[in-house]
Amino acid sequence: MFFPLFWTYLKIGTFTLGGGYAMLPLIQREVVDRRGWIDEQEFLNMIALAQAAPGLIAVNSAIFIGWRVGGWRGVCGAVLGAVLPSFLIILLIAMVFSEWKELPAVEAAFKGIRPAVVALIAAPLFKLAKSAKISWLTALVPVAAALLIWLGHVNPVWVILATIIITLCSIWLSSYRSSK
Amino acid sequence: MLYLALFISFFKIGLFGFGGGLAILSLIQMEVEQHGWMTQQEFVDIVAVSQVTPGPIGINCATYVGYTTAGFWGSVLSTTAIVLPSLIIMLSICKAYFWLNKRFKGNPYFEQTLRFLRFTVIGLIASAALLLIKPTNFIDTFSWVIFGVVAFFTVLPEMIKGKRLSPFAFHLASLLSHPILLIVLAGLAGYLIYAPA
Numbered sequence: 001m002f003f004p005l006f007w008t009y010l011k012i013g014t015f016t017l018g019g020g021y022a023m024l025p026l027i028q029r030e031v032v033d034r035r036g037w038i039d040e041q042e043f044l045n046m047i048a049l050a051q052a053a054p055g056l057i058a059v060n061s062a063i064f065i066g067w068r069v070g071g072w073r074g075v076c077g078a079v080l081g082a083v084l085p086s087f088l089i090i091l092l093i094a095m096v097f098s099e100w101k102e103l104p105a106v107e108a109a110f111k112g113i114r115p116a117v118v119a120l121i122a123a124p125l126f127k128l129a130k131s132a133k134i135s136w137l138t139a140l141v142p143v144a145a146a147l148l149i150w151l152g153h154v155n156p157v158w159v160i161l162a163t164i165i166i167t168l169c170s171i172w173l174s175s176y177r178s179s180k
Numbered sequence: 181m182l183y184l185a186l187f188i189s190f191f192k193i194g195l196f197g198f199g200g201g202l203a204i205l206s207l208i209q210m211e212v213e214q215h216g217w218m219t220q221q222e223f224v225d226i227v228a229v230s231q232v233t234p235g236p237i238g239i240n241c242a243t244y245v246g247y248t249t250a251g252f253w254g255s256v257l258s259t260t261a262i263v264l265p266s267l268i269i270m271l272s273i274c275k276a277y278f279w280l281n282k283r284f285k286g287n288p289y290f291e292q293t294l295r296f297l298r299f300t301v302i303g304l305i306a307s308a309a310l311l312l313i314k315p316t317n318f319i320d321t322f323s324w325v326i327f328g329v330v331a332f333f334t335v336l337p338e339m340i341k342g343k344r345l346s347p348f349a350f351h352l353a354s355l356l357s358h359p360i361l362l363i364v365l366a367g368l369a370g371y372l373i374y375a376p377a
Contacts, residue, residue: 034293112370
């Protein structure tokens with residue numbers, strides 16, 4: 001099962017722009033609808049797990065589907081297929097980019113692109129906040145996280161660890177109190 | 181030693197990168213800036229390149245940073261390092277899939293932690309954007325105009341959702357919100373504004 005998974009993921013990895021989330025519908029069409037490797041329900045479970053686990057969502061999903069479909073060989077095929085296209089493309093770009101960057105036309109274009117990139121990072125926040133069903137009270141969590149990293153220069157790793165520890169402790173405390 | 185530092189940094193990014201793509205950016209930014217592997221401008225440029233090339237943003241950044249700091253083998257090492265935590269964690273999850281499904285579904289500790297991590301991830305993305313609002317990226321008023329226009333077109337489909345408009349308006353809005361189109365247009369605008377005549 002190395003090659004079928006490798007080709008499937010290579011195809012998806014080469015032709016989807018916009019990162020991990022954009023890959024999910026294509027993976028679903030290929031793996032569930034066309035090949036029938038796993039069913040719809042299992043695919044949805046897979047997405048939930050791939051998002052809950054740390055790491056890149058595209059890679060996480062490749063590991064899960066690779067394992068379910070073809071064991072170790074499946075995992076190797078799917079992960080290589082998912083990673084190889086972007087690895088090779090960026091390698092090529094990295095080789096020539098430092099020379100191109102010196103060109104006045106490219107430099108001018110990037111002066112326009114940089115603020116656009118910041119807007120592309122910031123704009124999805126609107127949609128994310130809506131889908132996470134954020135309230136005025138829970139909004140304190142992202143605000144505190146952003147301020148700690150932005151102004152406090154705290155490493156995001158600590159903010160993530162603190163979120164996990166504080167959440168676990170507060171549930172434990174509340175269940176401890178209610179059991180008394 | 182450089183190889184070891186690259187490996188540790190990208191392993192850390194893979195291990196703590198909850199929420200995928202954009203949420204991982206602030207982690208990468210923190211690591212590469214602390215080590216001086218990339219300037220802020222370079223970081224923004226590679227994010228721009230990532231938006232117009234296929235593949236996960238984390239892989240793109242790992243490959244680029246690895247290559248520019250330590251050549252071909254550096255890029256192989258960094259890319260492997262960012263994938264490795266996923267391999268370890270996801271394979272453990274797969275092996276315990278049925279057991280996990282029974283135990284974790286509806287478990288308050290698990291569900292609440294995920295819920296609050298989702299809130300934190302929103303903060304991480306916000307911080308990634310805030311960290312990039314600096315004079316090197318915003319050189320004059322035009323920069324803010326480009327920022328405003330791109331932000332507007334990106335959220336437009338979400339804002340008009342559910343409104344009574346012609347289907348054509350929805351198609352146009354979703355077409356205009358495409359990140360590749362917006363980056364190409366921003367590059368064109370930059371060329372017209374800043375290129376020496």
